[in-house]
Amino acid sequence: LAKTTQPISMDSYEGQEVNITCSHNNIATNDYITWYQQFPSQGPRFIIQGYKTKVTNEVASLFIPADRKSSTLSLPRVSLSDTAVYYCLVGSKAAGNKLTFGGGTRVLVKP
Amino acid sequence: GAVVSQHPSWVICKSGTSVKIECRSLDFQATTMFWYRQFPKQSLMLMATSNEGSKATYEQGVEKDKFLINHASLTLSTLTVTSAHPEDSSFYICSASGTALSHEQFFGPGTRLTVL
Numbered sequence: 001l002a003k004t005t006q007p008i009s010m011d012s013y014e015g016q017e018v019n020i021t022c023s024h025n026n027i028a029t030n031d032y033i034t035w036y037q038q039f040p041s042q043g044p045r046f047i048i049q050g051y052k053t054k055v056t057n058e059v060a061s062l063f064i065p066a067d068r069k070s071s072t073l074s075l076p077r078v079s080l081s082d083t084a085v086y087y088c089l090v091g092s093k094a095a096g097n098k099l100t101f102g103g104g105t106r107v108l109v110k111p
Numbered sequence: 112g113a114v115v116s117q118h119p120s121w122v123i124c125k126s127g128t129s130v131k132i133e134c135r136s137l138d139f140q141a142t143t144m145f146w147y148r149q150f151p152k153q154s155l156m157l158m159a160t161s162n163e164g165s166k167a168t169y170e171q172g173v174e175k176d177k178f179l180i181n182h183a184s185l186t187l188s189t190l191t192v193t194s195a196h197p198e199d200s201s202f203y204i205c206s207a208s209g210t211a212l213s214h215e216q217f218f219g220p221g222t223r224l225t226v227l
Contacts, residue, residue, distance in 0.1 A: 034215070043204045043218035044155070096143060097208045099216060101155040
């Protein structure tokens with residue numbers, strides 16, 4: 001499974017857009033990219049998943065360049081409740097969808 | 112989305128006793144369930160992968176005789192921490208995925224284990 005690297009922490013302010021970039025240089029052809037959000041003492045919550053180009057849902061957008069060696073999670077207009085740890089993961093159905101969590105990015109949204 | 116529950120949400124036990132944690136997929140059939148452990152301020156660490164009806168596959172460094180995993184049905188997996196010690200105190204989280212649910216893993220709310 002491809003290893004992921006993302007910033008340890010990021011600060012932002014309410015109403016701003018937060019972009020978190022994750023690098024996964026060793027991503028394989030059939031691997032997919034998933035982002036999870038985790039609050040303290042809770043299980044991770046699925047945010048978005050993609051394979052290439054751009055994916056958008058009601059909470060976030062995921063941008064994946066053509067070489068797929070990185071991806072960027074974009075959170076529009078964050079609020080205080082978006083303060084959490086965000087994990088970027090690379091998974092493979094061939095590997096049984098096993099996920100290896102990296103350190104994650106601790107996002108702090110300030111008023 | 113699909114819902115995964117865990118029971119209990121927290122447990123306190125004495126050193127040397129065994130504790131069982133249940134993970135249930137409430138509205139879908141989970142062909143695969145995963146068990147993670149998370150220490151404070153750290154990331155999740157995968158302990159084992161469990162497929163319904165077969166033996167669990169443990170990650171390197173995880174003692175299979177200490178962390179017993181049973182996945183007897185498509186909606187239930189259990190993790191038993193045998194002869195628990197204070198160093199086993201942690202946050203245990205399960206997740207589930209099913210063939211009909213693409214690649215997504217659905218996580219449970221976690222179980223806080225404290226061993227005295």
